[in-house]
Amino acid sequence: MTSNKIKGNPVQKVISYLLAILLLLLVLIPFITALVSSFKTADDFYGNSYTLWPSDWRIENYLDAWNFAAFGTFLKNSIVCAVVVTICSTIISSFAAFGFARLHFFGRDVIFYIFIMTQGIPFVVLFIPTYLLMNNLGLVNTLAGLILPLISFPMGTFLMRQTMLSIPIDYEYAAMIDGCNRFQMFFKVFLPMVNNTVMALAIFTFMGSWNNYIWPLVIISDQKLYTLPIGLTLYTVQSSMGRRPEWSVIMAAALLSVLPIMIVYCFASRRFMEGIALGGLKA
The missing domain is CATH 1.10.3720.10 (MetI-like)
Structure with a gap:
């Protein structure tokens, strides 16, 4: 009975989901950054200001x-x-x-x-x-x-x-x-x-x-x-x-x-x- 109550606790579920999303972001953010950066031009890297999104997608x-x-x-x-x-x-x-x-x-x-x-x-x-x-x-x-x-x-x-x-x-x-x-x-x-x-x-x-x-x-x-x-x-x-x-x-x-x-x-x-x-x- 106690175990079922713990498993069904909505607060714990929310915390578990938030932690899972946080860990997922920690893993995905470097990969997404590398993916987006792979389409950038040299000016995007060496310009005066850093931009996350490419100004021109270069395949x-x-x-x-x-x-x-x-x-x-x-x-x-x-x-x-x-x-x-x-x-x-x-x-x-x-x-x-x-x-x-x-x-x-x-x-x-x-x-x-x-x-x-x-x-x-x-x-x-x-x-x-x-x-x-x-x-x-x-x-x-x-x-x-x-x-x-x-x-x-x-x-x-x-x-x-x-x-x-x-x-x-x-x-x-x-x-x-x-x-x-x-x-x-x-x-x-x-x-x-x-x-x-x-x-x-x-x-x-x-x-x-x-x-x-x-x-x-x-x-x-x-x-x-x-x-x-x-x-x-x-x-x-x-x-x-x-x-x-x-x-x-x-x-x-x-x-x-x-x-x-x-x-x-x-x-x-x-x-x-x-x-x-x-x-x-x-x-």
Whole structure:
């Protein structure tokens, strides 16, 4: 009764809605500002008074952003890296999670907790040893050297393991009675039942790889291999040459770079939320 009264309290509802609107504005205002600014002219930025609304809507800024500094090449490199990292990381995390959740072997839980603890080590600490390893393998300044250290995602394994632990053991017994081996059990029983979590993991991994800046900056020096986060820095090169940066073009390039992530999330948002919810069902 008390719980229902609290949930139905109009004052709390109004406060909740106001807080939600405030948080939404805090997120949307920078994005809307960047969107509007991407259509501005140079005079709007460097005039005597700042104007939020463009005096003249300049769509050509997006064409300039695409043609400047090989944007298409940066986009292709980002797509290749993000797709390969997402596929490899999702497969590895799924197999590892199945082993930690459903296979019984000596030291399983200890190995799992040590594996998860590595997530707490900042990647910056691992830069030098990882770079030396890639150098010894001859993978410095290659897309393979950029991709390889990113395909292991401990939190992805944790998320998948939690979901697989929530599946009743009766399904496992039924699969064994039907003559399924471990691989068949994984592909035919468990993987279809955790497809929402797989989708959530894939989106997490894709976004992390797409937005990765530090590691590509360390491992890549050839401009033809730049990904979008690194390539976008070239748009500010005018300031180092004594020229005024074209902020409208920079804004347009930044918005073009986040467009693929927005498209992916819009099409998979429902499964993403369901997968996150399922990932915390059982400890």
